[in-house]
Amino acid sequence: MKLRLTADMLVDEVLERVETLSGQKLRACYQCGRCSAGCPVVEEMDIIPSEVIRLLQLGQVDEVLSSKTIWICASCLQCASRCPKGVEFSSICDALRAIVLRTRLATPKIDADGLTRVMMSDAPQMGVVGALRKLNG
Amino acid sequence: MGERIGVFVCHCGTNIAGVVDVKRVAEELADYPGVAYSTDYTYMCSDPGQNLVKDAIKKHKLTGVIVAACSPTLHEATFRRAGTAAGMNQYQVEIANIREQCSWVHRDNKEAATEKAIRTIKIMVEKARLDEALDPISVPMTPRALVVGGGIAGIQAALDIANAGHEVVLVEKSASIGGHMAQLSETFPTLDCSQCIMTPKMVEVAQHPKVKLMTYSEVDDVSGYVGNFKVRIRKKAAYVNRDVCTGCGLCIEKCPATTPSEFDEQLADRKAIYTPFPQAVPNKPVLDAEHCTYFLKDGKCGICAKVCPLDCIDYEQKDEFIDFEVGAIVVATGYDLYPIENLGEYGGGKYPDVVTSLQFERMLSASGPTGGEILRPSDGEVPKEVVFLTCCGSRDTESHLPYCSKICCMYLTKHAMLYKHNVHEGQAYVFYMDVRTGGKGYEEFYTRAAEEDDVLYIRGKVSKIFEEDGKVMVWGVDTLSGKKIEIAADMAVLGLATIPNQSAAKLANMLKIHADEWGFLSEAHPKLRPVESLTPGFYLAGSAQGPKDIPESVAQASAAASKVAALFAETEYHREPIIAVIDEDTCAGCRVCVSVCPYDAAEFDDEKKVARIKEAICEGCGVCIAACPSGSAQQKNLTDEQLYKMVSAALEV
Amino acid sequence: MKIPYYPGCTLHERARDFDDSARECAMALGVELEELPVWTCCGAVYPLVTDSVMDILAGVRNLSYASRLGDKVVTLCSFCYNVLKRCNNVMRDDAEKREKVNLFLRADTESREKIESYTLEDYEGQLEVLHYIEMLRDVVGYDKVASAVTKRLEGLKVAPYYGCMLLRPKKEMKFDDPEQPTIFENLLEVLGCDVVDFPMKTECCGGFQVVNDEELAVSCSQNIVVSALKREADIIVTTCPLCRYNLDRHQERMAERVDGFTSVPVIYFTQLLGVALGIDKEHLDFTDNSVDPINVLAEKSLL
Numbered sequence A: 001m002k003l004r005l006t007a008d009m010l011v012d013e014v015l016e017r018v019e020t021l022s023g024q025k026l027r028a029c030y031q032c033g034r035c036s037a038g039c040p041v042v043e044e045m046d047i048i049p050s051e052v053i054r055l056l057q058l059g060q061v062d063e064v065l066s067s068k069t070i071w072i073c074a075s076c077l078q079c080a081s082r083c084p085k086g087v088e089f090s091s092i093c094d095a096l097r098a099i100v101l102r103t104r105l106a107t108p109k110i111d112a113d114g115l116t117r118v119m120m121s122d123a124p125q126m127g128v129v130g131a132l133r134k135l136n137g
Numbered sequence B: 001m002g003e004r005i006g007v008f009v010c011h012c013g014t015n016i017a018g019v020v021d022v023k024r025v026a027e028e029l030a031d032y033p034g035v036a037y038s039t040d041y042t043y044m045c046s047d048p049g050q051n052l053v054k055d056a057i058k059k060h061k062l063t064g065v066i067v068a069a070c071s072p073t074l075h076e077a078t079f080r081r082a083g084t085a086a087g088m089n090q091y092q093v094e095i096a097n098i099r100e101q102c103s104w105v106h107r108d109n110k111e112a113a114t115e116k117a118i119r120t121i122k123i124m125v126e127k128a129r130l131d132e133a134l135d136p137i138s139v140p141m142t143p144r145a146l147v148v149g150g151g152i153a154g155i156q157a158a159l160d161i162a163n164a165g166h167e168v169v170l171v172e173k174s175a176s177i178g179g180h181m182a183q184l185s186e187t188f189p190t191l192d193c194s195q196c197i198m199t200p201k202m203v204e205v206a207q208h209p210k211v212k213l214m215t216y217s218e219v220d221d222v223s224g225y226v227g228n229f230k231v232r233i234r235k236k237a238a239y240v241n242r243d244v245c246t247g248c249g250l251c252i253e254k255c256p257a258t259t260p261s262e263f264d265e266q267l268a269d270r271k272a273i274y275t276p277f278p279q280a281v282p283n284k285p286v287l288d289a290e291h292c293t294y295f296l297k298d299g300k301c302g303i304c305a306k307v308c309p310l311d312c313i314d315y316e317q318k319d320e321f322i323d324f325e326v327g328a329i330v331v332a333t334g335y336d337l338y339p340i341e342n343l344g345e346y347g348g349g350k351y352p353d354v355v356t357s358l359q360f361e362r363m364l365s366a367s368g369p370t371g372g373e374i375l376r377p378s379d380g381e382v383p384k385e386v387v388f389l390t391c392c393g394s395r396d397t398e399s400h401l402p403y404c405s406k407i408c409c410m411y412l413t414k415h416a417m418l419y420k421h422n423v424h425e426g427q428a429y430v431f432y433m434d435v436r437t438g439g440k441g442y443e444e445f446y447t448r449a450a451e452e453d454d455v456l457y458i459r460g461k462v463s464k465i466f467e468e469d470g471k472v473m474v475w476g477v478d479t480l481s482g483k484k485i486e487i488a489a490d491m492a493v494l495g496l497a498t499i500p501n502q503s504a505a506k507l508a509n510m511l512k513i514h515a516d517e518w519g520f521l522s523e524a525h526p527k528l529r530p531v532e533s534l535t536p537g538f539y540l541a542g543s544a545q546g547p548k549d550i551p552e553s554v555a556q557a558s559a560a561a562s563k564v565a566a567l568f569a570e571t572e573y574h575r576e577p578i579i580a581v582i583d584e585d586t587c588a589g590c591r592v593c594v595s596v597c598p599y600d601a602a603e604f605d606d607e608k609k610v611a612r613i614k615e616a617i618c619e620g621c622g623v624c625i626a627a628c629p630s631g632s633a634q635q636k637n638l639t640d641e642q643l644y645k646m647v648s649a650a651l652e653v
Numbered sequence C: 001m002k003i004p005y006y007p008g009c010t011l012h013e014r015a016r017d018f019d020d021s022a023r024e025c026a027m028a029l030g031v032e033l034e035e036l037p038v039w040t041c042c043g044a045v046y047p048l049v050t051d052s053v054m055d056i057l058a059g060v061r062n063l064s065y066a067s068r069l070g071d072k073v074v075t076l077c078s079f080c081y082n083v084l085k086r087c088n089n090v091m092r093d094d095a096e097k098r099e100k101v102n103l104f105l106r107a108d109t110e111s112r113e114k115i116e117s118y119t120l121e122d123y124e125g126q127l128e129v130l131h132y133i134e135m136l137r138d139v140v141g142y143d144k145v146a147s148a149v150t151k152r153l154e155g156l157k158v159a160p161y162y163g164c165m166l167l168r169p170k171k172e173m174k175f176d177d178p179e180q181p182t183i184f185e186n187l188l189e190v191l192g193c194d195v196v197d198f199p200m201k202t203e204c205c206g207g208f209q210v211v212n213d214e215e216l217a218v219s220c221s222q223n224i225v226v227s228a229l230k231r232e233a234d235i236i237v238t239t240c241p242l243c244r245y246n247l248d249r250h251q252e253r254m255a256e257r258v259d260g261f262t263s264v265p266v267i268y269f270t271q272l273l274g275v276a277l278g279i280d281k282e283h284l285d286f287t288d289n290s291v292d293p294i295n296v297l298a299e300k301s302l303l
């Protein structure tokens, strides 16, 4: 594995979008990994939260946008709560989802079948509304 | 208008000349009223530059000099010396700053920069016109030092000053000197026993004929100024006549009341009458009234008084106050650990097997509560797996402290290593963000821990610790492999951040010396004056100034001591005469100045019914001058008239 | 005493037991929860992207309604509490967003006035958004709660589960210490319970992810339930319908995954409060639980 790094890879429209949408400064993250260490769903992620930020720091936007991670995050805010640098990964994650959904890079997470299933389930309303807002935009 | 002022415009290579048209500046100033001579030169501070000034003073019979150059903090002294050498009073040499405050900040507008330089110099010409010849104020020097704090830094400073032949009063608030170093087991990077290298120094300072050691004492009040401080020390009631006590320890043995020992970091108990540790200096007990049955239950108990063969116990003893005159004060109040309660994610102190670094240090100590064995506080078992956590509260801009505590990487490495020396089959893990090993032999020490003692370093910050099934569960991460790490350990040790001693803030306030926003004492200059406070006469030693290990604390203590010795080498101390002065003829005697002066330098003359400034104390802060309703208080060489003319020149009115 | 109350959609539908028990308890404590005459869903999740204006409109609309009734609004569901409180903070602190959202509120009023007489006033973040527990502590007072207790829950080991949304983000919610909160424990002590302090009380149950990825929610909830069980909790109490759902509904699945798993009932804290206040169990509505709490409560002679 090799990454040939160039200066212009580090200035990217989408990267800027991530920063403005999330309100977070990517370079503020010093890669302590605490966000990943405390995440309750990290087991299921293909790229752990701190690595997502690292990849963004290295300009690797595509890899991040196509990751499973951003759809697994449960928005529990534990990462943000304990980050020593005040970086909210949860907000970065929301921003990444928003970018994917708004630019239609992928279809909404819950498809037509899923929607029927969701509507029929006995899950509380707020869970359904929450999921649709987070995962379908 | 008899003044003849010389103007010397410096190019500073291209630093100034690259932006400011120096030739034009010199030419314009030549025509300014009162200017008798004006010139420019590449480097004014060089020898030829200085000679240019000296020669011009003589040749043109100058009455004042303006050097238009860099900031006065750099070369004011240089040019004042040059002036003096040419027979001019040094307070008639002035600097106009056309570098830091002009050429450097106006690089993109040369024309405006040149205009500003001209105006800046004109302002100083207006000042110089009315500058009086002044003499530095000399005050007598009391060659005795006060050292506050009896940790390794305070001990070292006291010894060095005493060995230079000066008297020292060493004040320590607890019952023994030694500070935190006395609590340590073995010390990085050489693993020598802390007690063994420390005890001789403790004894030496206590027995030194020039040192007056005052333990269980605190500074109560300080007044005066460099060379002439008056300090009042409060000797706290120990309820033991410590002058007579031989330290036989009978009272301690028989005392029925116990409380957790501060020295053993709450891992063991001490008695209500106690010496903090066996090698304490002085090895004489104090009675802690807060935990003593006699005091808590109205006279019930009194056992210590009964058993003491020398009748030392005195329940009626009161705090005593002792006054000293000293010329310099060294502050060496040391550090504390960041409270574990602030780290709720690690249990905030509620899990017995999650210990602080100083607690672990006590466990490692052969004279500690476990006799040097590593045993879990919860059940006394030998822990098979121990997790060490760096940066607990440090390097956290969000919820804790932003700075690096500097010593924890090293002491946790030492802990992991010593744990392995104790428990051979055990496994030590260190969670780290960076292993900071900037010191002689430190990197080698860390390498040894990782390679020879098989300490596993894991790069990541632990998010949470909790207890489950009798284990200490650690949720960490390894950012190098991208995996969340969970360890079911037997014990965890927190490398808590270093914070200033909690009593230091109050002390700093009383001494009127600066501390940074975290409470560490501020040095006068971060590079060039690292052991002095900005307030003259105060010196800083050890971890009171910032996190430090032992070698650094000792080095700083010796440096502070040598500064004190240099100060004491003179019998008089010279101060700047730019201070307030009161015109007795116009003073209305309202005493406003007396009430506003923060240094108590304004006093009232009851006979003449006017106020007067004590020259030796006035710092020239200007508060009284602003407050005086009759305009009688004036700053020397910065009088209202001068200021008015300077402002007029600035506004070109 | 009347306090404006925002129930939120779930409490009107699938968490009626939460709503009913909360109203009953409030009544017993001399508080009338005055339901807002008009209200809508708050949106359930607070948007974490910065360009969200439309997304907070729903929350603000409800705050604007509530501001007509008083200076406080009480809510129960952790998600509603989180959304309302954060919307309130934005309206109070962010002038630019306040301006924009208020423009929407005005447009809203204009379009609806034709249908019904209905107005929304500009909103400035002036309300105090309270969680029901905060109301008990600060408005009613725990001492008053204590004196209203008719049946002390002695011997009942209760694990209080906070979840995420009450506590985080800590700077905005300011609800309690985000790592070692105690407000819930203090209430339970007032009721006479044996409080079970368990380390997973602030971990996430999986939240809305249950809708899309049930396995994920089962794993998350399992950690929490097992941790409470290890400390011999008789019962777990929650403040959120989604947490309740996740912790309660998946226990059969947990039993398949964890050796020696025994089930533990999960109820709303208001239901337990109701028991302590001596409210008839019919009003507390213990019918919606997968793991029946009645047995446990009866065993301890509390019902």
Ligand SMILES: Cc1cc2nc3c(=O)[nH]c(=O)nc-3n(C[C@H](O)[C@H](O)[C@H](O)COP(=O)(O)OP(=O)(O)OC[C@H]3O[C@@H](n4cnc5c(N)ncnc54)[C@H](O)[C@@H]3O)c2cc1C
Pocket: B148, B149, B150, B151, B152, B153, B154, B171, B172, B173, B174, B177, B178, B179, B180, B181, B184, B186, B187, B188, B189, B217, B218, B219, B332, B333, B334, B335, B336, B357, B358, B361, B407, B411, B414, B501, B503, B504, B507, B541, B542, B543, B544, B548, B549, B550, B551, B553
């Ligand atoms: C766990 C741990 C392990 C360590 N291991 C090592 C090691 O192996 N090697 C190494 O080089 N360094 C080590 N250190 C660092 C070492 O402890 C410090 O460098 C050293 O103790 C600093 O000495 P000090 O005199 O500046 O401060 P302190 O030791 O804190 O001494 C300050 C003294 O001042 C007194 N005092 C405070 N306020 C007042 C007041 N207002 N009036 C009167 N007296 C006052 C205090 O009671 C105390 O006696 C370790 C530190 C820790 C926490």
Ligand code: SF4
Pocket: A028, A029, A030, A031, A032, A033, A034, A035, A036, A049, A050, A053, A079, A082, A083, A084, A085, A086, A087, A088, A089
């Ligand atoms: S916790 Fe914060 S600083 Fe640490 S890796 Fe995550 S985002 Fe970066």
Ligand code: SF4
Pocket: A035, A038, A039, A040, A041, A042, A049, A072, A073, A074, A075, A076, A077, A078, A079, A080, A089, A090, A093, C204
């Ligand atoms: S907000 Fe998302 S990424 Fe952050 S800890 Fe929770 S689940 Fe993990």
Ligand code: SF4
Pocket: B251, B254, B255, B256, B257, B272, B273, B287, B291, B292, B293, B294, B295, B301, B302, B303, B304, B305
């Ligand atoms: S009076 Fe009793 S309790 Fe107090 S110090 Fe003496 S022996 Fe101990």
Ligand code: SF4
Pocket: B240, B244, B245, B246, B247, B248, B249, B250, B251, B252, B284, B285, B307, B308, B309, B310, B311, B312, B313
């Ligand atoms: S018994 Fe008396 S002499 Fe002995 S240590 Fe105690 S106070 Fe000192």
Ligand code: SF4
Pocket: B390, B391, B392, B394, B395, B403, B404, B405, B406, B407, B408, B409, B410, B434, B435, B436, B495
């Ligand atoms: S010295 Fe090491 S452990 Fe201590 S704060 Fe600095 S980096 Fe962290």
Ligand code: SF4
Pocket: B582, B586, B587, B588, B589, B590, B591, B592, B593, B594, B610, B611, B627, B628, B629, B630, B631, B632, B633
């Ligand atoms: S304030 Fe002025 S007038 Fe008043 S006493 Fe002081 S010098 Fe005199």
